Amino acid sequence: MRTTITVFLAAFVLTAVGGMAASGDHSHMWTKIEERRTAEGRVICTWECPMVSPNHFTTTSGYGYCSHPQ
Ligand SMILES: [Zn+2]
Numbered sequence: 001m002r003t004t005i006t007v008f009l010a011a012f013v014l015t016a017v018g019g020m021a022a023s024g025d026h027s028h029m030w031t032k033i034e035e036r037r038t039a040e041g042r043v044i045c046t047w048e049c050p051m052v053s054p055n056h057f058t059t060t061s062g063y064g065y066c067s068h069p070q
Pocket of ligand 1: 026027028029049050051052056
């Protein structure tokens with residue numbers, strides 16, 4: 001019984017770590033691909049990171065400017 005639970009947990013952890021390696025274990029290199037300005041003066045930027053496949057995106061926003069993603 002205990003062995004079954006241990007194997008189950010090991011498989012679960014391996015799956016979780018594998019999923020993170022695919023998308024999160026690298027240094028992002030954000031390139032701004034879009035900048036929109038709303039009527040209220042808010043700037044919304046879309047950034048693309050091509051470091052892993054598939055490319056992933058993030059957005060930042062602020063009043064007057066948009067900050068670089070972390
Ligand atoms: Zn990235």
